[in-house]
Amino acid sequence: MVNENKKYFAEFSDLVNDIIENSKVKNLDNLSHHIGISRLQHSINVGYYSFFIAKKLGWRYKETARGGLLHDLFHYECSVKKFGPFKHAALHPKLALRNAKRICDINYLEEDIILKHMWLANIKFPRYKESYLVSTVDKFCAIYEAMFTILQCIKTKFAIIH
Numbered sequence: 001m002v003n004e005n006k007k008y009f010a011e012f013s014d015l016v017n018d019i020i021e022n023s024k025v026k027n028l029d030n031l032s033h034h035i036g037i038s039r040l041q042h043s044i045n046v047g048y049y050s051f052f053i054a055k056k057l058g059w060r061y062k063e064t065a066r067g068g069l070l071h072d073l074f075h076y077e078c079s080v081k082k083f084g085p086f087k088h089a090a091l092h093p094k095l096a097l098r099n100a101k102r103i104c105d106i107n108y109l110e111e112d113i114i115l116k117h118m119w120l121a122n123i124k125f126p127r128y129k130e131s132y133l134v135s136t137v138d139k140f141c142a143i144y145e146a147m148f149t150i151l152q153c154i155k156t157k158f159a160i161i162h
């Protein structure tokens, strides 16, 4: 099982290596996302788990991996932005798509994945099943990442008290 996971992650890395090496993407590691995690780590989580599920289902896993990795390629801190959550939900997918097009070729499926990943917060429906997949994985990752950080904080507090 461990070896199989390693095999999948190696394949994912091969598919997105050119993106990960780009300085604009590396810069995401300096930005926080949700609670207690960098935007780069969140993007890798979404890209990898979306790729893994798409591969298992026989869907277009290459575009799913690349679109998932690029879905939050924007460079303002959410905590210091000057506009509200609705504007953020509408704006950042467009920024991510513009930035993604500046660093690599983006096809119609990757464009849909990036632009529609905020589906439900935005009313534009995704066009492809892979876009629905990335949007769903994004929401699960956001919840898991926030819960993980909160549990770590609680554990640390209890360790101090006892």
Ligand SMILES: [Fe+2]
Residues within 6 Å of the ligand: 071, 072, 092, 093, 117, 118
């Ligand atoms: Fe996003």
Ligand SMILES: [Fe+2]
Residues within 6 Å of the ligand: 042, 046, 071, 072, 138
């Ligand atoms: Fe996201």
